[in-house]
Amino acid sequence: MDNVKNDAYYIKRLKQDLEFVVTHMKNVDIEELNANEVLLDSMLFRMIQISENAKKLSDEYKLHRGNVPWNAIYGLRNRIVHDYGNVDRKRH
Numbered sequence: 001m002d003n004v005k006n007d008a009y010y011i012k013r014l015k016q017d018l019e020f021v022v023t024h025m026k027n028v029d030i031e032e033l034n035a036n037e038v039l040l041d042s043m044l045f046r047m048i049q050i051s052e053n054a055k056k057l058s059d060e061y062k063l064h065r066g067n068v069p070w071n072a073i074y075g076l077r078n079r080i081v082h083d084y085g086n087v088d089r090k091r092h
Contacts, residue, residue, distance in 0.1 A: 003058040010053045017046045017053070044080050051077035 021043060025033075033040055054073045062070055 003060060006056070007058050007061045010056050013053045014050055017050050021046050021050075048077050048080055051075075051080075 024039065025043065028036075028039070033043070051073055054070065062068070
């Protein structure tokens with residue numbers, strides 16, 4: 001039961017962060033994103049949160065959603081935090 005409760009919490013957080021990104025990136029092109037340091041930092045923070053919260057979902061939850069690229073979501077945080085200077089924002 002704890003896993004279900006925890007999964008519900010993390011899914012709620014994931015949805016909130018994803019909705020935030022979609023809302024604030026609507027009609028924003030790459031040049032505007034690169035020029036707006038506050039927006040860029042905010043989006044990167046939310047993407048890190050998405051990655052961190054996805055890791056906290058139970059194995060059972062993730063197993064039943066095998067079509068989700070979990071490893072790519074987890075790796076996103078590492079790319080942002082450890083390799084930020086080499087992240088091609090035009091490609092991702």
